[in-house]
Amino acid sequence: MERHVDQELGELNKDILKIGALTEEAIYKSVEALKNRDKEMAKNVIDNDTNIDKLELDVDEKCIDLIARYQPMAKDLRLITTGMKINSELERIADIAVDIAQRTLEIADKPLLKPLVDIPKLATVAQNMVKMAIDAFVKGDIVLAKKVLSSDSEADQLRNEIQRELVEDYMAKDSSTAPRAVQLLLIARFLERICDHTTNIAEDVIYMVQAEVVRHHPEKLKNGR
Amino acid sequence: MERHVDQELGELNKDILKIGALTEEAIYKSVEALKNRDKEMAKNVIDNDTNIDKLELDVDEKCIDLIARYQPMAKDLRLITTGMKINSELERIADIAVDIAQRTLEIADKPLLKPLVDIPKLATVAQNMVKMAIDAFVKGDIVLAKKVLSSDSEADQLRNEIQRELVEDYMAKDSSTAPRAVQLLLIARFLERICDHTTNIAEDVIYMVQAEVVRHHPEKLKNGR
Numbered sequence: 054m055e056r057h058v059d060q061e062l063g064e065l066n067k068d069i070l071k072i073g074a075l076t077e078e079a080i081y082k083s084v085e086a087l088k089n090r091d092k093e094m095a096k097n098v099i100d101n102d103t104n105i106d107k108l109e110l111d112v113d114e115k116c117i118d119l120i121a122r123y124q125p126m127a128k129d130l131r132l133i134t135t136g137m138k139i140n141s142e143l144e145r146i147a148d149i150a151v152d153i154a155q156r157t158l159e160i161a162d163k164p165l166l167k168p169l170v171d172i173p174k175l176a177t178v179a180q181n182m183v184k185m186a187i188d189a190f191v192k193g194d195i196v197l198a199k200k201v202l203s204s205d206s207e208a209d210q211l212r213n214e215i216q217r218e219l220v221e222d223y224m225a226k227d228s229s230t231a232p233r234a235v236q237l238l239l240i241a242r243f244l245e246r247i248c249d250h251t252t253n254i255a256e257d258v259i260y261m262v263q264a265e266v267v268r269h270h271p272e273k274l275k276n277g278r
Numbered sequence: 279m280e281r282h283v284d285q286e287l288g289e290l291n292k293d294i295l296k297i298g299a300l301t302e303e304a305i306y307k308s309v310e311a312l313k314n315r316d317k318e319m320a321k322n323v324i325d326n327d328t329n330i331d332k333l334e335l336d337v338d339e340k341c342i343d344l345i346a347r348y349q350p351m352a353k354d355l356r357l358i359t360t361g362m363k364i365n366s367e368l369e370r371i372a373d374i375a376v377d378i379a380q381r382t383l384e385i386a387d388k389p390l391l392k393p394l395v396d397i398p399k400l401a402t403v404a405q406n407m408v409k410m411a412i413d414a415f416v417k418g419d420i421v422l423a424k425k426v427l428s429s430d431s432e433a434d435q436l437r438n439e440i441q442r443e444l445v446e447d448y449m450a451k452d453s454s455t456a457p458r459a460v461q462l463l464l465i466a467r468f469l470e471r472i473c474d475h476t477t478n479i480a481e482d483v484i485y486m487v488q489a490e491v492v493r494h495h496p497e498k499l500k501n502g503r
Contacts, residue, residue: 117359124349134342134362141363216460224449224456231449231456235441238460239467 058123065119065136066191068112069143073187075105076143077180079150080247084176087157087240088169095161098154102147109144113137135261139190142250142257146183149243149250156236156243166233170218172241175211178204179247186254195262201255208248215241283348290344290361291416293337294368298412300330301368302405304375305472309401312382312465313394320386323379327372334369338362360486364415367475367482371408374468374475381461381468391458395443397466400436403429404472411479420487426480433473440466 079098086094116137119125125133182204189198219238223230304323311319341362344350350358407429414423444463448455 117355120345120359121351121355126346130342130346134345134359137359137362138366220457220460224460225453228450228453228456231453232445235445235449235460235463242464242467 072108072143076147079147083150083153090161092161095154095157102151105147112140131261135257138257139254142254146247146250149247152243156240160236170215175244178208179244182248182251186251189258193262198255198258205252212241212245297333297368301372304372308375308378315386317386320379320382327376330372337365356486360482363482364479367479371472371475377468381465385461395440400469403433404469407473407476411476414483423480423483430477437466437470
């Protein structure tokens with residue numbers, strides 16, 4: 054027989070999927086706006102953020118309410134507290150999409166530094182990591198969570214390469230590129246910060262699943278997080 | 279008569295104060311290292327971060343354990359979940375101090391861009407905000423929490439001014455300054471991100487206190503967060 058709490062925990066998963074979908078959309082649109090110098094789309098990302106903020110507060114409130122009503126133990130409690138953390142990570146990722154949209158508005162009227170270096174590539178890596186991290190939580194999938202962690206070095210490398218190129222090939226050679234190059238450099242760092250948030254999610258998922266495994270089979274303890 | 283849970287909640291406050299003190303120290307040292315081009319001190323900040331990470335995990339674990347053992351309602355539950363959030367914010371602030379220390383190592387051997395612009399001033403603002411935010415939580419002090427929120431515009435202004443100066447007065451005039459100026463620009467943004475984390479803490483404190491007020495006196499509901 055399904056417990057009533059299971060139904061509500063299922064709702065929590067749906068809420069996380071929903072805030073996750075909105076967050077993914079925000080990242081996608083912020084980078085599209087940058088590529089196409091589309092100010093309307095950038096503004097749209099900024100405007101929509103209040104919805105995500107509101108949703109985050111609702112989910113947080115629901116989690117506290119779930120704990121208060123069901124007084125869950127062990128596995129369920131950990132699922133809820135992990136859900137609260139992931140909810141907060143996703144809201145921050147959406148905030149970073151707003152940062153990207155704001156930088157985009159700053160440079161939308163200036164000539165584009167031709168190739169946007171590897172920013173679109175880094176954006177794809179970031180979006181995939183967000184998707185995988187949410188999936189790992191919903192499925193309680195440690196293997197997928199570890200895949201998120203191992204993707205982070207690719208993101209770091211891309212970010213370093215973008216930064217090197219912007220500083221050495223643009224700013225240091227032609228100082229007139231500095232204002233635009235700085236904005237792109239910030240955008241690259243924003244994207245890499247999104248990746249960092251996804252590794253927080255992945256670590257929380259691993260911790261959630263392993264703590265449970267450990268509780269029942271202490272011999273299975275890996276190296277934690 | 280003091281409840282046993284009150285004693286443990288007192289312990290939680292002490293833990294938050296401890297991780298807060300270590301975090302403040304990390305920020306202070308990372309900026310001193312920058313000012314004095316002290317590589318040893320920068321490395322010390324980086325090395326000490328594992329202690330803060332460990333402490334954060336311990337506190338998080340304690341909070342979940344508290345919930346599981348006492349099944350607290352309303353006020354106590356909200357205090358614990360807020361404590362979990364603040365614990366996580368502080369750990370991230372400490373991570374940013376590591377970021378600053380790493381940037382410092384990058385430029386410690388290069389000639390200093392003379393005035394470090396307003397970075398030391400921004401660092402002082404950031405440190406004060408961290409102190410106030412932790413205090414606001416421990417005392418449940420909404421007035422202090424709101425003071426943190428109002429300080430954030432000063433931090434934003436300083437960050438913008440630093441960025442403008444680095445881009446326009448350095449990079450755009452003398453492209454050879456670009457590599458160093460970029461590191462300083464990143465450090466200014468790191469400091470401003472620390473301030474953002476303190477506003478998260480302040481918002482959590484306001485939410486914690488007001489939700490409680492509202493529960494008993496709904497007419498007192500201010501505009502929430």
